[in-house]
Amino acid sequence: MAEASGGNGGAAVRFVGVTKRFGDVVAVDAIDLDVRDGEFFSMLGPSGSGKTTCLRMIGGFEQPTAGRIELQGVDVTRAAPYERDVNTVFQDYALFPHMTVSDNVGYGLKVRQVQKAERTRRVGEALELVQLTGFGARRPGQLSGGQRQRVALARALINRPRVLLLDEPLGALDLKLRQSMQVELKAIQREVEITFVFVTHDQEEALTMSDRIAVFNEGRIEQVGTPSEVYELPSSSFVAGFVGTSNILSGAVAEALVGSAAPISVRPEKIRLVAADATAEAGEVVAPGHVRDVLYLGVHTRYLVELDVGADLTVIEQNSSTAGARATRGQAVRAIWSRAANQSLSAGPSPAPRAAPAETQPVSAAQGESA
Amino acid sequence: MTSAPRSQARPRSTATRRTPWLLRLAVAGGVVFLLAPLLIVVLYAFNTESATQTFPPPSLTLHWFSVAAHDGEIWRAFRLSVQVGLMATATALVLGTLAAAAIYRSRFFGRESVSFLILLPLALPGIITGIALRSAFNLAGVNFTIFTVAVGHATFCVVVVYNNVLARLRRSSASIVEASMDLGASGWQTFRYIVLPNLGTALLAGGMLAFALSFDEIIVTTFTAGSQRTLPLWIYDSLNRPRSRPVINVVAILVMAVTVLPILFAQRLTRREGGLNATR
Numbered sequence: 055m056a057e058a059s060g061g062n063g064g065a066a067v068r069f070v071g072v073t074k075r076f077g078d079v080v081a082v083d084a085i086d087l088d089v090r091d092g093e094f095f096s097m098l099g100p101s102g103s104g105k106t107t108c109l110r111m112i113g114g115f116e117q118p119t120a121g122r123i124e125l126q127g128v129d130v131t132r133a134a135p136y137e138r139d140v141n142t143v144f145q146d147y148a149l150f151p152h153m154t155v156s157d158n159v160g161y162g163l164k165v166r167q168v169q170k171a172e173r174t175r176r177v178g179e180a181l182e183l184v185q186l187t188g189f190g191a192r193r194p195g196q197l198s199g200g201q202r203q204r205v206a207l208a209r210a211l212i213n214r215p216r217v218l219l220l221d222e223p224l225g226a227l228d229l230k231l232r233q234s235m236q237v238e239l240k241a242i243q244r245e246v247e248i249t250f251v252f253v254t255h256d257q258e259e260a261l262t263m264s265d266r267i268a269v270f271n272e273g274r275i276e277q278v279g280t281p282s283e284v285y286e287l288p289s290s291s292f293v294a295g296f297v298g299t300s301n302i303l304s305g306a307v308a309e310a311l312v313g314s315a316a317p318i319s320v321r322p323e324k325i326r327l328v329a330a331d332a333t334a335e336a337g338e339v340v341a342p343g344h345v346r347d348v349l350y351l352g353v354h355t356r357y358l359v360e361l362d363v364g365a366d367l368t369v370i371e372q373n374s375s376t377a378g379a380r381a382t383r384g385q386a387v388r389a390i391w392s393r394a395a396n397q398s399l400s401a402g403p404s405p406a407p408r409a410a411p412a413e414t415q416p417v418s419a420a421q422g423e424s425a
Numbered sequence: 426m427t428s429a430p431r432s433q434a435r436p437r438s439t440a441t442r443r444t445p446w447l448l449r450l451a452v453a454g455g456v457v458f459l460l461a462p463l464l465i466v467v468l469y470a471f472n473t474e475s476a477t478q479t480f481p482p483p484s485l486t487l488h489w490f491s492v493a494a495h496d497g498e499i500w501r502a503f504r505l506s507v508q509v510g511l512m513a514t515a516t517a518l519v520l521g522t523l524a525a526a527a528i529y530r531s532r533f534f535g536r537e538s539v540s541f542l543i544l545l546p547l548a549l550p551g552i553i554t555g556i557a558l559r560s561a562f563n564l565a566g567v568n569f570t571i572f573t574v575a576v577g578h579a580t581f582c583v584v585v586v587y588n589n590v591l592a593r594l595r596r597s598s599a600s601i602v603e604a605s606m607d608l609g610a611s612g613w614q615t616f617r618y619i620v621l622p623n624l625g626t627a628l629l630a631g632g633m634l635a636f637a638l639s640f641d642e643i644i645v646t647t648f649t650a651g652s653q654r655t656l657p658l659w660i661y662d663s664l665n666r667p668r669s670r671p672v673i674n675v676v677a678i679l680v681m682a683v684t685v686l687p688i689l690f691a692q693r694l695t696r697r698e699g700g701l702n703a704t705r
Binding site for chain 2: 113114115134135136140141144145146148149150151152161162164165166209210213266333
């Protein structure tokens with residue numbers, strides 16, 4: 055619960071025991087979740103983890119099989135999409151191809167019978183917000199991917215919804231554009247002060263933009279927390295592996311290194327490599343081994359170290375000095391890290407997708423969990 | 426500087442020019458073979474000779490247009506053909522669109538078979554469709570009227586509407602309907618502002634093709650008509666009367682105009698849409 059924002063109360067979106075089944079497949083499994091008013095909330099997970107289904111249930115495009123969904127304290131579980139004060143930016147943008155950009159953006163006002171003059175004014179404002187002033191007369195077919203994305207955003211924001219849902223909206227953009235849109239989305243969210251619920255499978259994107267992140271796996275939420283909580287204090291081996299890279303140690307390996315077989319995770323950048331004869335300070339874990347691989351990546355270097363206790367360890371060191379005595383392949387080294395860097399994982403044996411390696415070893419100094 | 430690129434360009438351009446020469450000739454021959462008979466029909470509509478066709482026509486006249494215009498039988502046949510065409514097209518638009526929407530939106534047992542059955546009448550020889558319909562109408566004790574003709578035509582008109590609408594549905598983003606609902610539109614508003622305009626040109630193109638198909642249909646018409654004579658039937662009957670041959674040619678020009686123009690228009694519509702969609 056070490057959550058960041060102060061608790062001024064009401065949940066913009068609340069899931070109470072929500073389950074969604076498609077035939078025999080359980081897409082969402084008894085989820086409880088609160089999204090706070092005004093926050094940028096990300097649902098992060100691999101494809102098929104249930105995050106998009108959750109988003110679609112908030113939008114009203116899917117009905118929960120069981121459980122309840124509330125918006126601003128009102129039960130909307132069975133409400134139609136047009137009865138909810140929620141708008142969506144679709145993954146494929148879903149712009150109306152037969153309408154101009156202005157008509158697309160103004161559609162939400164038109165169907166609510168807003169007067170023409172008022173409509174024109176608000177469409178102008180919305181286009182200005184997404185920096186598309188002057189594009190009003192074009193058709194979606196004449197726009198680039200990034201511009202379409204902005205039109206979709208302006209269209210979804212024009213009704214000033216309480217909550218904006220974004221379904222992997224940056225997925226189709228190239229890297230440069232994606233990064234600049236991340237900054238811009240965040241700025242727009244601060245400006246309009248609307249709750250954003252953002253679905254992504256990109257952990258970096260989620261870390262960059264969110265106030266809080268819910269990490270999804272197989273229809274369940276593994277952890278909810280601020281980006282730094284999720285990264286620094288992963289509560290399961292899944293989270294440790296999915297958000298960034300982790301060394302997960304458990305069983306005999308953990309026992310040998312830290313004295314307890316309970317699984318722990320250590321981030322590679324918390325570990326440093328020293329010569330085989332160097333000594334460690336008190337409160338540090340020492341793991342002798344030799345370097346199996348060195349990957350020079352510009353900003354940092356990534357080492358794969360084979361430990362003598364029988365596990366692989368990924369270590370990342372910043373290339374802060376130009377000359378830098380870098381360890382070389384085959385060299386005998388000691389991997390050293392502070393016991394405080396050991397993050398104990400709640401037992402769940404879920405496979406850690408990106409994480410490498412390690413077996414186990416108990417770290418006694420497991421950090422206190424975030425309750 | 427200029428000489429080098431030019432010498433490079435030359436062999437390539439002669440190569441592209443020479444290779445398709447024979448091909449061009451063949452294509453030109455094919456086009457002439459297809460179009461020349463049509464031109465002859467047009468030419469002999471102006472022929473002063475009524476009974477014999479000599480080439481070239483001894484001299485030209487507009488006389489037969491006047492004869493055709495004052496022939497009440499031709500006008501009756503023309504009106505009947507237009508009526509049948511409109512009825513068949515209207516039926517096809519409704520049924521074809523509904524069928525396309527059903528096939529596109531839902532997955533149900535026998536979906537593939539239904540899709541196949543809808544397409545079948547276009548491939549089935551008209552004579553089979555005709556005989557089948559005639560026996561069916563007879564069995565059911567239905568009199569042969571303009572309605573039976575229209576129903577007969579509708580069997581294959583449905584196909585073109587169905588195909589056009591289904592293609593459009595498949596090219597459209599499925600989420601635009603959700604987007605519309607999401608922005609606050611009711612079901613009717615979504616249909617009115619999003620679904621219908623999006624299908625608009627597909628319906629227009631399909632409808633015009635359907636009308637053109639119906640307008641010059643003769644085989645199914647023969648089997649499903651009672652005493653009614655559509656324009657194609659009138660032409661067919663008149664072939665036995667050599668004296669009116671120039672008049673037949675005049676009517677043939679009319680049929681060409683009524684069928685070719687909508688098809689050209691429909692093609693332009695769908696092509697423009699295709700271009701638009703390709704950039705999406």
